[in-house]
Amino acid sequence: MLSINVSASNKPSSSIIAFKMSALSGVYFKSCDRKYRLKTEHNGAITSWFIEVSYHVQMANILAFESFDGGSHKQFRETVSSYSNHDWTWITRPAHSWKWRMVLSAQEMVEDAMRQGVQKPEAIFCTSLTDVAALRSFLPRGWRDIPVILYMHENQLAYPTNDSRDASFAFTNLQSVLTADLAIFNSKWNLDSFIDGIETLLSKSWDTSVHDIGTAIRNNSTVAWVPVELPPSDVVKSRVLHNTDNEGRSELKNATTIVWPHRWEHDKGPDKFLEIARTYSEKLNLRWIVLGQQFKEVPESLQTFQSEFSDRIEHMGYVESKGEYWNWLQRADWVLSTANHEFFGIAVVEALFAGCLPWLPEKLSYRELLPAAARGLSPDSVIDSEPIRCAIHEHLSMAQ
Structure with missing residues (x-):
């Protein structure tokens, strides 16, 4: 059962409003007790609202x-x-x-x-x-x-x-x-x-x-979005020390590192990925990390990419270890998607949690995953990256 008690006074008192409702069996948490204090101002008078929330859900x-x-x-x-x-x-x-x-x-x-x-x-x-x-x-x-x-x-x-x-x-x-x-x-x-x-x-x-x-x-x-685990704390801490300027570019020889963390299949847009690499690699001095699940047949465009840009590739291939995977995400400045479809985008959300900036199309599920300030960006954008990263993390908090 879920009960909410609300009182308007300078200290908690007996509730004047009470609600009770059945909790769905799908609720993840077995029990919770919280007390919140809110302040409101009306005609110069400040009122403190004490809100108590508690619920207990029997394990199903x-x-x-x-x-x-x-x-x-x-x-x-x-x-x-x-x-x-x-x-x-x-x-x-x-x-x-x-x-x-x-x-x-x-x-x-x-x-x-x-x-x-x-x-x-x-x-x-x-x-x-x-x-x-x-x-x-x-x-x-x-x-x-x-x-x-x-x-x-x-x-x-x-x-x-x-x-x-x-x-x-x-x-x-x-x-x-x-x-x-x-x-x-x-x-x-x-x-x-x-x-x-x-x-x-x-x-x-x-x-x-x-x-x-x-x-x-x-x-x-x-x-309901897919639940996504946060990166280990050491990945988050190392992101603070990451050598990027305020525009999301690496200070190391002015190179910018891009991660493409998708399945190596046609629906993830490998042809578009090759086109972008050819257009921007030299122009923006890009380096590449290519992750994601591989299959017996590798798209021809990815084989061509590996051949043409071998001197710009930091890593290309599937990573078995989740810890190593997080480390590769942490080394990237931007996460790129060229997907033709994306119903959610776990790999992109993980990269965003790891601190990457979004180089994503303004379509599919990506519009939901990003706050307005983070849409339509690319390494060619002139931005202040840290406020955007903070806005993204706040927006994605419901997926944690």
């Missing part, structure tokens, strides 16, 4: 299904499990063959949970590559009314692809969002692009009786 047993346990999905699972006070039991599938995961993972994971003898949970949690409607149908009798929370890491309508994509996957997303008791999108961009895409898709059906689908989706959805 959550059965969670992750059908694609890799990349940002896996990082999200590990972070939530580490910092939540609830008891999480995860059933996962490997991170490959995403189409098969959407079609079969619901049955596979429920059967796996039954084989493991998982006890009846108080809530069920799953993510966006799971068919929630199918998941409910495969649950045992007596489990199908358990609240299901769906976390939408991505949607199948706004994802750029060179191949024609079967619309059935988009409708699977739609059925999942409406079948869940609550759908949580990781950004407003993710939610808005999903609604726009579904409305466009449904408009192609000349006799559909489904109307006002956007309202139905919004009524069952909310937005």
Whole structure:
């Protein structure tokens, strides 16, 4: 239960306003007690407001299904499990063959949970590559009314692809969002692009009786950013000693170091990255750090980049150690994104927390991640960097 007591006096007194409401099982913190003192002035009279907030949430047993346990999905699972006070039991599938995961993972994971003898949970949690409607149908009798929370890491309508994509996957997303008791999108961009895409898709059906689908989706959805861990304290402290001037440029031979921390795939814009490197490397005296997950096939543009700019590359390749990863981020002055899509952007947020300035497009989820003063910047901008870094950290505090 959550109780809030508010009194207007020079010292705490009995409450004159009291509210009580049920706390959602998704609240991460088991208990909290806080007292706040606010001062207001009216007609020259100063009044102190004492606000007491306390709540206690009983730990919930959550059965969670992750059908694609890799990349940002896996990082999200590990972070939530580490910092939540609830008891999480995860059933996962490997991170490959995403189409098969959407079609079969619901049955596979429920059967796996039954084989493991998982006890009846108080809530069920799953993510966006799971068919929630199918998941409910495969649950045992007596489990199908358990609240299901769906976390939408991505949607199948706004994802750029060179191949024609079967619309059935988009409708699977739609059925999942409406079948869940609550759908949580990781950004407003993710939610808005999903609604726009579904409305466009449904408009192609000349006799559909489904109307006002956007309202139905919004009524069952909310937005909550991905939880992102802060860098270790030694990274933050070393950032203070970083050799940059007030315009975000390194004082070491006037070079500026840029980090590109993305998956090495077409949707992250490697062609655009090569174009930017060719345009600005010499003009702005740029040095490069290229991180991110690699796959068997490396985009040709990244191979070309490595060949053309070998004398300007400080590091290029995936880093296994998280500590080493943070150290590379700390060495960069700016974080660059050339992504064609970004539903949230964990790698960019980590770089911003590490002190990098944002060289990001003014689209996708990036507009949400940045305060107005930090949008549209580049190493060619004339700025006072420290106030911008402070504004970014304050803006991103909800993602900590």
